[in-house]
Amino acid sequence: MKVKVVTRILEANDRIAEENRKKFSDAGVFVMNLMGAPGAGKTTLLERTIQALKPRMKIGVIEGDIVGSDDAERISALGVPVVQINTGGACHLDANMISEVLDELPLRDLDMLIIENVGNLVCPAEFRVGEDMKMMVLSVAEGHDKPLKYPLMFRESSALVLNKIDLLPYMNTDMHKVRNDSLALNPKLNIFEVSCTSGAGIDAWATWLSGLRS
């Protein structure tokens, strides 16, 4: 019974995701679903990415949080269009939530739409929202055992950004293991190492991302 309900929810979600996909495609906007655990640094990476890409392309943002609008305010300060979704209690964004806010964004004026999901390494990876690609941020402070413990998100992502590398000297995270276990789950995964604090690695990441658009 429980499984049946979940299946129906996922099927309904995929149908709406497909409608979103068509709207994005018609508007010519590339859509990225940005995922990661609470505190991985998703919003800060988003700020750095927008700063790096703003001279080259028009970016819009959808912020997903359970409550509050702190993240949307941070992004709005960069002068890009942003909409905040509050899920109420849900631990992920779904296609319907995205569908309901699309009219709030100037899709046809955008080159790229970045959707920041709720902080969670599990459920966001299960719910398509109509994106062209999923990517995830992992803070090196989360430790090297995450790929094996939360495999679906690593499998579903096209890119993995390893953030907070400025903290590596002060911890015993085995980066070799993170990379190996991630690539074992997903051999096509593009891995980037960055520090949003120092700015290290941001250019390489942003350049790769902008190349996907063309």
Add this chain to the structure above:
Amino acid sequence: MKVKVVTRILEANDRIAEENRKKFSDAGVFVMNLMGAPGAGKTTLLERTIQALKPRMKIGVIEGDIVGSDDAERISALGVPVVQINTGGACHLDANMISEVLDELPLRDLDMLIIENVGNLVCPAEFRVGEDMKMMVLSVAEGHDKPLKYPLMFRESSALVLNKIDLLPYMNTDMHKVRNDSLALNPKLNIFEVSCTSGAGIDAWATWLSGLRS
């Protein structure tokens, strides 16, 4: 319709949680539900807590993970009884999962049972499993905005362990804000600052915890 289904699931869960509660009470075991984001340091805190309390009390552990048994093996190495639950894909433990493994543990021989939940700041707080108390671990590397973004877990927890304080010199986490925002959500919250790496604060935390049993 969706809300109706969710309500029914939560009601069924609470009924089974109540049955678990009775079994724990009959066996005279104090049960703690340990929650936190991926990489907050739940398992390492559990190791340190067991090391500190083992001379004083008999502890058993239930480990919750989506896949794998790494955490259960780490705990088993400390010589305490442990059972691993794999949720398959579910982002939290529920009362039924706990109910199904209770026969695997020598409940009557235990003083305390610690249930380590799936790494997630959202859903674990919604599902009672029959525990006497919920507590959460927050890594200071997750940043100071977590109480306002994931309020339910802060409200539901009796204790908040702020972990990885050895990293504070290398980041700009505002501990004053973490404490204030947490206490605004939950004025009865007991807050501890620890470093599982250096051992700082572990004794104070373990002593407080052992006092709950008596």
